[in-house]
Amino acid sequence: MIRDIRALTFDLDNTLWETDISILNAEAVMASHLRNLAPEAWMADFTLENFRKIRALVETNHSEISHNFSAVRRKTLALWFQSKGAKVSQSEDLADEGFRAFYRERQNVTPYADAESTLEALARKYPIGAITNGNADVMEMSLGRFFQFSLQAQEFPKAKPHPMMFKEALTRFAIEPHHCLHIGDNLEHDIVGAQAAGMKAAWINTRQHSAAHVIADITIESLRDLLKYL
Ligand SMILES: [Mg+2]
Numbered sequence: 001m002i003r004d005i006r007a008l009t010f011d012l013d014n015t016l017w018e019t020d021i022s023i024l025n026a027e028a029v030m031a032s033h034l035r036n037l038a039p040e041a042w043m044a045d046f047t048l049e050n051f052r053k054i055r056a057l058v059e060t061n062h063s064e065i066s067h068n069f070s071a072v073r074r075k076t077l078a079l080w081f082q083s084k085g086a087k088v089s090q091s092e093d094l095a096d097e098g099f100r101a102f103y104r105e106r107q108n109v110t111p112y113a114d115a116e117s118t119l120e121a122l123a124r125k126y127p128i129g130a131i132t133n134g135n136a137d138v139m140e141m142s143l144g145r146f147f148q149f150s151l152q153a154q155e156f157p158k159a160k161p162h163p164m165m166f167k168e169a170l171t172r173f174a175i176e177p178h179h180c181l182h183i184g185d186n187l188e189h190d191i192v193g194a195q196a197a198g199m200k201a202a203w204i205n206t207r208q209h210s211a212a213h214v215i216a217d218i219t220i221e222s223l224r225d226l227l228k229y230l
Contacts, residue, residue: 011184161193
């Protein structure tokens with residue numbers, strides 16, 4: 001059971017919406033935008049599979065940015081165009097263009113059916129923040145009206161489960177860790193991370209997984225279930 005909760009933080013991806021579909025859409029928009037801008041030969045074999053091969057290299061060779069999905073995507077695109085013979089400045093420009101198209105579409109998500117009504121009910125009682133490792137920006141969405149702030153890992157040196165972002169949220173709320181409940185779908189990032197920062201953690205198990213080694217303070221199967229506890 002959870003008591004004395006005074007503020008909430010939410011993970012975003014796969015907690016408030018299904019993420020894979022929004023990323024696939026954003027990648028398709030990015031690719032078609034780049035096809036309009038770059039010489040045909042440079043885009044001839046631009047498939048998701050080939051993009052991901054270069055992305056994996058970037059993640060391995062540039063571990064300093066591997067938690068920053070935006071930087072990784074930009075770098076991957078720049079390397080793609082350089083490998084096709086583009087000059088550095090040209091490859092950077094195309095990477096920026098591609099990333100911008102991706103990022104815009106990335107904010108076009110379909111929240112779970114109970115997300116809006118649940119957040120609306122909770123926002124009447126608690127201040128709410130977002131903590132995400134991805135590059136969705138809830139403040140750009142209509143759901144943003146329920147949030148006081150949104151923390152993205154790309155603005156921090158470390159992503160979840162590192163306590164850094166959780167601590168930043170606690171500072172912004174000006175509360176003790178045990179008065180804050182974090183809600184998320186990822187056992188390692190959200191539950192282990194929040195608890196390591198001293199917070200309470202609610203695991204939203206939308207995919208009917210079993211929790212082998214991690215004990216959340218509460219486990220719910222839909223966002224709506226939160227209202228039974230809060
Ligand atoms: Mg998530």
